[in-house]
Amino acid sequence: MNGRRLRAHMLAVASLALAGFATAAACTAAVADTLEWALVQAYQNNPSLNAQRAALRATDENVPQALSGYRPKLSVTSTDGYAYASTLSESVNQQVFPNSVTYSNIAKDMGQRGYGATATETLFNGFQTANKTRQAESQVMGARETLRVTEQQVLLDAATAYMNLLRDEAILDLNRSNVEVLTEQLKQTRDRFNVGEVTRTDVAQAESRLAAGRSALLGAQSNYVTSQANYRRVIGVDPGKLSPGTPVDRLSPATLPVAITEGENQSPSVLAAQYGVDIAELAVKISEGALYPNLSLTASAAKEYSPLYNVLKQTTASVLGTITIPIYQGGAEYSAIRQSKETVGQQRLNLDINRDQARATVVQSWGQLDAAKAQIEATTAQVNAAEIALNGVREEARVGQRTTLDVLNAQQELVNARVALVTAQHDRVVASYTLLAAVGGLSMQHLGLNVLIYDPQVHYQQVRDAWIGVRGPDGR
Numbered sequence: 082m083n084g085r086r087l088r089a090h091m092l093a094v095a096s097l098a099l100a101g102f103a104t105a106a107a108c109t110a111a112v113a114d115t116l117e118w119a120l121v122q123a124y125q126n127n128p129s130l131n132a133q134r135a136a137l138r139a140t141d142e143n144v145p146q147a148l149s150g151y152r153p154k155l156s157v158t159s160t161d162g163y164a165y166a167s168t169l170s171e172s173v174n175q176q177v178f179p180n181s182v183t184y185s186n187i188a189k190d191m192g193q194r195g196y197g198a199t200a201t202e203t204l205f206n207g208f209q210t211a212n213k214t215r216q217a218e219s220q221v222m223g224a225r226e227t228l229r230v231t232e233q234q235v236l237l238d239a240a241t242a243y244m245n246l247l248r249d250e251a252i253l254d255l256n257r258s259n260v261e262v263l264t265e266q267l268k269q270t271r272d273r274f275n276v277g278e279v280t281r282t283d284v285a286q287a288e289s290r291l292a293a294g295r296s297a298l299l300g301a302q303s304n305y306v307t308s309q310a311n312y313r314r315v316i317g318v319d320p321g322k323l324s325p326g327t328p329v330d331r332l333s334p335a336t337l338p339v340a341i342t343e344g345e346n347q348s349p350s351v352l353a354a355q356y357g358v359d360i361a362e363l364a365v366k367i368s369e370g371a372l373y374p375n376l377s378l379t380a381s382a383a384k385e386y387s388p389l390y391n392v393l394k395q396t397t398a399s400v401l402g403t404i405t406i407p408i409y410q411g412g413a414e415y416s417a418i419r420q421s422k423e424t425v426g427q428q429r430l431n432l433d434i435n436r437d438q439a440r441a442t443v444v445q446s447w448g449q450l451d452a453a454k455a456q457i458e459a460t461t462a463q464v465n466a467a468e469i470a471l472n473g474v475r476e477e478a479r480v481g482q483r484t485t486l487d488v489l490n491a492q493q494e495l496v497n498a499r500v501a502l503v504t505a506q507h508d509r510v511v512a513s514y515t516l517l518a519a520v521g522g523l524s525m526q527h528l529g530l531n532v533l534i535y536d537p538q539v540h541y542q543q544v545r546d547a548w549i550g551v552r553g554p555d556g557r
Contacts, residue, residue, distance in 0.1 A: 116243050116326035116510075119316050121532045123239035124232070124525055126317030133231040134535060138553075140224040141541045143217035150210030152548065153202045158383075161194040197383030197397075204402075207373025208366065216363035223356030225537050229349035233523045235315070240326070240514040242315040246308040247323050248507040252500055253305045256298040259496045263291040266492070270485055283485035290489045328513035330450055332527060333520055337447050340520050344443035345436050347521035354432040361428040365421040371414040375405040439519065446516035453512045456505035464502050467495040 124130065166189050203210070267287040273279045312320045334340040345351060382398040407414070474491040477483040517523045525532055543554040 114321045115324050116240060117528070117530055119243045119312075120236055120239050120525075120528065121530055122318050123235055123316045124530075124532055127235045127239075127315065128317075130231055130235045133228050134537075137221075137224045137228050137537055138540050140221055141537075141544050143220050144214065144541070144545050145547055147210065147213040147217040148546075150203060150206070150213060153200050155198070155200050157196065157198045159194075159196045160385075162192075164191045164193050164387075165189075166191060191387045193385070193387050195383060195385030197381060199379065199381040201377060201379045203375070203377045205374065205376040207370030207375070209370035212363050212366045212370065216360055216367065219356050219359040219363065221541060223353050223360065226349040226353035226356065228537065229521075229524070230353065233349065233518045233521075236523050236525075237514050237518045238315045241511050242308070242312045243323065244326055244507045244510050246305070246312045246320055247326060248503055249301065249305040249308045250323065251503045253298070253301040255496060255499055255503070256294065256301045259492070260291070260294045260298050262492060263287070263294045263489075266485075266488065267291050279485060286486050286489060290493070326510045328510045329517055329528065330513035332522060333513070333516050337444070340443050340447060340516070341440055343520040343522075344439040348435070348439040348442075348519070349521055350435045351432070351439050352521075354428070354435040357428045358425065358432055361421065361425040365418065365425060368414065368417040368421045371410075371417070372407060374407075377403050379403065442519040443516070446512060446519045449508070450512040450516050453505055453509040457502070457509055460498060460502040460505050463498040464495070467491070467498040471495050 267284070270279060270284050270287040274281065274284050309320055334343055378400070379402075380400045382396075384394070384396045386394050471488075471491040471494075474483050474487050478485065478488050514523060517527075525534055540554060
């Protein structure tokens, strides 16, 4: 009776660990952490994700910096101090003969001061300002896709960490229950040895299997502690009681060809690489702008007191247009153009690499998901068969048709089958999230979770047309 009760306990533990059962989720959702809750915590607290958001906000500032090329540059000057002037002059009197020469030396200390203002506006610079603005906008869009890459990776890591902890907790419970069953088995074997039903060899076999079970239990405890630490690192909070997770492959494309197409066109890595090509092409145009004439307009006004000897005050004002036509500047501008063109070629190759990688990731994730589904069916059948086999071997052992080793082997096969089933359920959920990330759909919006979505457009609009100010929109 004790053996049957322990085997029933092990079956209950394994059933609660299976990640796909909606009935178990309904029973534990009110008192346990859910996978969706863990994803929300990672989305809000993960430092890698928050650091990438800060990097995007820094990239937003490239746009107002580029737009500053359209705006005038204003400056004011003020001078105040003393100057010393010494003048030696000569005068010739030609009215007399011979001519007489008179020398005079005049020295004077002067207090000089003045102030002025200058405004400069660039009218034409080879379209460099326009191209720099477009390049900065492409940099912002590329940085947003890089943020999506980080966001998807963080959410995938969070789902994986959650399911790893859930799996390792279930395996720990299975090994703990296995040790209890083996302890009971050893007790029964010793009792039978005392009455002469079995030999000392049977007792040694039971003792050996119990020692192996305890060793496996210690390994499971180590894996569980490691998963707890990784959960805290990724999600940002300590784990509580976890409820089963559910797969999300319902949100992914229904067929592999459609999934490949979405992966090649919507993967944030691919989109970021596309913006990288745009940035490189605009860099070529910016470099070519150095060969064009530069036209600027400068207005200035100044007032100076005692600027020169015998001059008490002087006021000047001017509006000047300046055109600069580059002829030859050492060849650096031509080298920069050639360099930019090579960078364009590199970025186009990077785009091809990212497309190929996206396709490979989709195909791999699709295969892993299909394999996990098949493994669940196979291991479920394996568990059922192992339970029947264990019951049969136990009954046969009671009548002397099976040895103690046969019972121990059947017990171990059942434990292995239940561990394999828990692992397959874990792989099923993780593979579904991996596939969703591969097609570019792993986002809080797509998952439909109740959380305040970070909108990068808000900060961008706040700083894009800011002419002055050293504080950010958050007041820092």
